[in-house]
Amino acid sequence: EKQLLSHHDKLVKFLEEKNEKLTQDIKKLSNKDEQKENDNTLSSNSKHSSTYTLGLIRSSKLLKIFSGHSNAINSLQYSSLDGGQFLCSGSSDYTVRVWDLDNxxxxxxxxxxxxxxxNAKFSQYHRNHNRPTICSASHDNTIRFWDIKTAKEYQTFKEHSNHVYTIQFSPFTGGRYLCSGSADNTIRLWDVETLKSLHVFNGHSHNIYCVEFSPLQSNSKDTNKIGVIGGAGYTICSGSHDKTIRLWDIENTKQL
Incomplete structure (x- = not known):
């Protein structure tokens, strides 16, 4: 029994020391020069249908809770529009919503x-062309474009034959290009200006859950099949349920 109590005392002392160190670390961060709130906040989604905004630097306290969704929130993205701070969210209640963080x-x-x-994302390309837009991907096999000001849907991509899990806008040409990953085991590259599907990337054997444009260089010198889109040097990276990560050359559409 004495040995057990000794181990208990040591454990309590260890936890107290860890707690004290954590408290000191937080105080050190709090003493740093103040920064703008939008540089020091973190937003997270929740299975409880609420969106939480946390202060990171000064206090790590919960700042706001946004409730409204009636089911799980699957996606969040932050954007600054017209001088304000906003979040868009995509949910299993079949809706996309926009939240004003300032108000x-x-x-x-x-x-x-x-x-x-x-998945739901703000479109930089449409914002640059004075039409603030959100793009969303759904289990209903579609990608939809929404006018933020009017809440109206004005374009739908229906070429995927199964659920669309992920979308990503290009970091080049002002976000003009969009790639998407689907449960039809394909990745598609879209031109949001012409509203056309430029190419389908085949190779995965199962659902594709995540896609990213990557600055990794391609050494391929094969003939370009889809026309130069301004993404020279960029590749598409995809992650799948087939346990593989694959890299694709944007310009010649081949797997690297």
Missing amino acids: NKQIQIFNGHSDNVW
Whole structure:
């Protein structure tokens, strides 16, 4: 019994020391020069249908809770528009919503999907062309474009034959190009200006859950099949349920 108590005392002392160190670390961070709040916040989604905004630097305290979704929130993205701070969220309640972080309220809801929304993103390309837009990918096999000001859907991509899990805008040409990953085991590259599917990348044997444009260089000198789109040197990276990560050359559409 004495040995057990000794181990207990040591454990308590260890935890107290760890707690004290954590407290000191937080105080050190708090003493740093103040920065703008939007540089020091973190937003997270929740299975409880609420969005949480946390202060990172000064206190790590919960700042705001946004409630409105009636099911799990699967996707979040932050953007600054017209001098304000906003979040867009995609949910298993089939909706996409926009939240005003400065005024602590929901400002828009987009209805139209008939199944879970897995991914939602602000479109930099449309913003640059004075049409603030959100793009969303859904279990209903579609990618949809929404006008933020009017809440109206104005374009739908229906070429995927199964659920669309992920979308990503290009970091070049002002976000003009979009890639998407689907449960039809393909990746598609889209031109959001011409509203056309430029190419389908085949190779995965199962659902594709994540895609990214990567600056990794391609050494391929094969003939270009889809025309130069301004992404020379970029590749597409994809992650799949087939346990593989694959790299694809954007310009000649081949797997590296």
